[in-house]
Amino acid sequence: MSSFFDIGYVFEAIPKLLSYLHITIEILVLSIFFGLILGIIIAVPRLYKIPILKQIATLYISFIRGTPILIQLFLIFYGLPFIVGMVGIDITRMDAFIFVVITYTLSNAAAFAEIFRAAIQSVDYGQAEAAQSIGMTSWQTFSRIVFPQALRVAFPNIASTSISSLKDTSLAFSIGVMDMMGRGDTLITATMNALEVYVALAIIYYVIVLLLEYGYKFIERYLNRYLVKEAI
Amino acid sequence: MIKLENIHKSFGKMDVLKGIDLEVNKGDIISILGPSGSGKTTLLRCINFLEKANEGTITIDNLSLNVKTAAKKDIIALRKKTAMVFQSYNLFQHKTVLQNITEGLLVVQKKPVKEAKEIALELLKKVGLEHKADAYPSELSGGQQQRVGIARALALNPEVILFDEPTSALDPELVGEVLDVIRKIAKSGITMIIVTHEMNFAREVSSRIVFMDGGVVLEEAEPQIIFNTPKHERTKQFLKRLTPELTFDI
Ligand SMILES: Nc1ncnc2c1ncn2[C@@H]1O[C@H](COP(=O)(O)OP(=O)(O)OP(=O)(O)O)[C@@H](O)[C@H]1O
Ligand SMILES: [Mg+2]
Numbered sequence: 425m426s427s428f429f430d431i432g433y434v435f436e437a438i439p440k441l442l443s444y445l446h447i448t449i450e451i452l453v454l455s456i457f458f459g460l461i462l463g464i465i466i467a468v469p470r471l472y473k474i475p476i477l478k479q480i481a482t483l484y485i486s487f488i489r490g491t492p493i494l495i496q497l498f499l500i501f502y503g504l505p506f507i508v509g510m511v512g513i514d515i516t517r518m519d520a521f522i523f524v525v526i527t528y529t530l531s532n533a534a535a536f537a538e539i540f541r542a543a544i545q546s547v548d549y550g551q552a553e554a555a556q557s558i559g560m561t562s563w564q565t566f567s568r569i570v571f572p573q574a575l576r577v578a579f580p581n582i583a584s585t586s587i588s589s590l591k592d593t594s595l596a597f598s599i600g601v602m603d604m605m606g607r608g609d610t611l612i613t614a615t616m617n618a619l620e621v622y623v624a625l626a627i628i629y630y631v632i633v634l635l636l637e638y639g640y641k642f643i644e645r646y647l648n649r650y651l652v653k654e655a656i
Numbered sequence: 657m658i659k660l661e662n663i664h665k666s667f668g669k670m671d672v673l674k675g676i677d678l679e680v681n682k683g684d685i686i687s688i689l690g691p692s693g694s695g696k697t698t699l700l701r702c703i704n705f706l707e708k709a710n711e712g713t714i715t716i717d718n719l720s721l722n723v724k725t726a727a728k729k730d731i732i733a734l735r736k737k738t739a740m741v742f743q744s745y746n747l748f749q750h751k752t753v754l755q756n757i758t759e760g761l762l763v764v765q766k767k768p769v770k771e772a773k774e775i776a777l778e779l780l781k782k783v784g785l786e787h788k789a790d791a792y793p794s795e796l797s798g799g800q801q802q803r804v805g806i807a808r809a810l811a812l813n814p815e816v817i818l819f820d821e822p823t824s825a826l827d828p829e830l831v832g833e834v835l836d837v838i839r840k841i842a843k844s845g846i847t848m849i850i851v852t853h854e855m856n857f858a859r860e861v862s863s864r865i866v867f868m869d870g871g872v873v874l875e876e877a878e879p880q881i882i883f884n885t886p887k888h889e890r891t892k893q894f895l896k897r898l899t900p901e902l903t904f905d906i
Contacts, residue, residue, distance in 0.1 A: 548746070548749075550742060550744055550746035551746050551747070551748055551749065553706050553742075553746065554740070554742060554746035554747070554748070554808075555748070555759075556706065556735065557704050557706060557735060557738070557739065557740040558735065558736075558739060558759075558760040558764055558808070558809075558812055559732050559733075559735040559736035559760070559764045559812075560759075560760070560763055560764055561732060564763055564764075568759070568763065569748055569750075572750050573749060573750050576750070649792075650749055650750050650751075650752075650792040650793075650794060651792075651794055652794045652795060
């Protein structure tokens with residue numbers, strides 16, 4: 425066991441950890457993709473004030489917001505097989521990775537639903553009326569006029585949610601998913617270089633966040649193209 | 657031809673339109689005048705179902721809709737025959753000037769891109785904005801935005817264009833350019849229904865003036881009749897207040 429900080433081991437650990445990066449990215453991409461779809465679905469009852477469904481959506485969002493993601497992870501990991509088991513389907517052997525994706529999807533969906541609702545409400549209703557007045561259908565109005573502008577408003581919040589979500593994926597290993605964090609854990613057990621491994625992990629997560637932020641900035645610039653320059 | 661029969665509209669307990677009948681012939685230019693709150697905007701919005709009237713029949717050409725039973729597809733069919741110019745322009749902010757005009761041509765009329773662009777550029781020339789084709793609405797003055805709004809309405813070649821106070825959101829020095837454009841298209845024979853507070857303009861371009869008050873049409877006549885020998889007290893008071901130079905006695 426080394427008694428001093430071994431900077432060399434940090435660089436040794438980075439490629440080992442990076443070989444599990446794809447797991448982290450897969451969790452992130454899948455949970456954001458499905459989260460966006462589910463988020464839009466959850467936003468609808470509140471936007472259109474559909475009774476009962478609206479209350480369910482509100483409760484869902486407040487529950488997700490009010491509980492730690494780690495607990496949600498355990499609730500899904502232990503609870504979902506139990507619930508599904510009641511209808512006779514055995515998913516106890518399902519890959520932990522899938523439970524992680526489900527949890528993060530559910531969690532992201534709640535955040536995205538609120539983001540979408542606010543963004544859609546922020547789009548000036550007059551433009552939707554203008555679209556309808558020329559004979560566009562409700563769907564054409566939504567998809568061509570309202571949604572693209574709502575997306576501009578929503579994007580910075582979607583981006584920051586996705587960055588928190590990336591960091592949250594580091595909890596996936598607590599139910600046994602071998603991601604970067606999980607790999608780090610095994611390296612620590614094998615070498616006792618805990619600090620070095622955590623420094624390496626911190627560097628990796630930080631660099632990914634920086635890259636994401638850099639990419640998001642380009643997308644944001646594109647989405648803002650039609651605003652007056654001073655207003656941005 | 658446009659025919660409104662017995663249009664009723666209420667918001668909650670407030671009756672805003674109390675049985676409006678109106679007939680508009682092809683090429684007519686109708687100005688609707690009346691005090692604030694008399695239901696002018698509501699009437700225009702009922703014509704294209706942005707507001708669903710509670711009762712009545714709306715006929716445009718061969719399409720006749722009872723407002724109570726009109727199905728979604730009938731409403732869309734009717735909207736395709738109309739276009740609207742809004743007080744606050746309501747341009748699509750994320751689309752360029754050109755795209756604002758081509759949107760309906762491409763999406764509603766399913767015209768090929770090339771043809772849509774040609775029509776849009778032609779109309780931009782007509783409203784004097786061909787050099788702004790690639791600008792976004794946020795880069796235009798109010799007057800320019802409204803001219804784009806008018807071009808967008810014209811593009812669809814509607815049976816009727818509905819104008820709701822097209823100049824009242826504009827700075828005074830920009831009103832003229834928009835009225836000039838409306839005058840110009842008025843001469844081209846397209847049917848228009850205009851809600852306005854611009855008395856001189858209404859007097860000059862209209863083939864007929866409709867005076868509304870309290871949710872009913874009080875009187876309806878050619879401009880020279882309305883402005884020189886109005887029948888109702890309410891009409892006289894209203895016109896006198898807005899155009900003090902008028903000569904009739906109250
Ligand atoms: N969506 C609505 N909900 C409730 N009340 C409304 C609504 N729209 C209009 N009203 C009311 O209906 C009445 C008529 O309004 P409308 O906008 O048609 O008047 P107007 O003649 O266009 O007035 P103005 O000259 O001020 O534009 C007003 O009392 C207004 O407050
Ligand atoms: Mg009005």
